[in-house]
Amino acid sequence: MDFEKLKMFCKVVEEGSFQKAAESEFVSQRAVSQMMKKLEDELGLKLFDREKNKIFVTPVGRDFYIYVRNMLQKFSVNVSALRYESTTKQRLICGYFSPFDGALLREKLYGFLDKKMQLSIVHESIDHLLSDIANGLVDLATVLDYGDPGLVVTEPDLASADVYENEMIMGVSDLNPLSKLEEFPLTEIGNLPVLYYMPEENSNYLRQAFLSTLPEECQASCAHISNIEQMQMLVSLNKAVAFYPKGLFEYVLTDREHIRYLPLAGMQERSRYKIKVIYNPHSDKLSLIKKLLASFE
Structure with a gap:
């Protein structure tokens, strides 16, 4: 299971069809259908009821959608926070x-x-x-x-x-x-x-x-x-x-x-x-290390 399948699953639920989800992501309807079938097989859950030209999200699929949507939102927020910290904070190990x-x-x-x-x-x-x-x-x-x-x-x-x-x-x-x-x-x-x-x-x-x-x-x-x-x-x-x-x-x-x-x-x-205190004299954090060393005096 990967994030691409989960993102596509959310898109299918939100668009209401494989066709609309495929068009919004610039892929074929067949590719979306195969992706959702693999997701169901991996989970061992039936996420959709399929008819001729329609799909319906099952109750289990609806619950799974809420879980996945929240997970993806948290993931996005956490990645954004890490990117911010990596550019604004010094890190000392x-x-x-x-x-x-x-x-x-x-x-x-x-x-x-x-x-x-x-x-x-x-x-x-x-x-x-x-x-x-x-x-x-x-x-x-x-x-x-x-x-x-x-x-x-x-x-x-x-x-x-x-x-x-x-x-x-x-x-x-x-x-x-x-x-x-x-x-x-x-x-x-x-x-x-x-x-x-x-x-x-x-x-x-x-x-x-x-x-x-x-x-x-x-x-x-x-x-x-x-x-x-x-x-x-x-x-x-x-x-x-x-x-x-x-x-x-x-x-x-x-x-x-x-x-x-x-x-x-x-x-x-x-x-x-x-x-x-052991340190690497060639470290790119040498000035920070020396400041900490000075605090021991």
């Missing part, structure tokens, strides 16, 4: 890697956007974001850069800017005696599973990044969890500990009761993380 860097992006976009700008948001893995930016499918993205050696951008169609920096900290249950300390001792890191939150099931980036920062003698059992409420419950009940990006997890987590957040002992430098 932004991506983010984790809910934590996504929270920072949201805060900056909130004060940056205006009514004249279209905005699309995508949530992807780092590899997909880098590929999409290089290929012009995404304009910019925020990513969490952590670990050793961290995220190194070398492709000629990619550039990066550091827009935020803080440290990773460990969440410990109030039931755990370690919560009474000022720092989380690395000697205790293997006693409970270490959780990290990412919605994507197949993302190991944060796990590998965290493990790369630990001294060789530290043996941590690091596990991914895709449900943030479950992670908070396991930590608060002292069934696990978890690492969080300080300064950003507060935007994402509303339930933080019974958990104490501690810096990692002796890891002041190695536990630092950055949020990077």
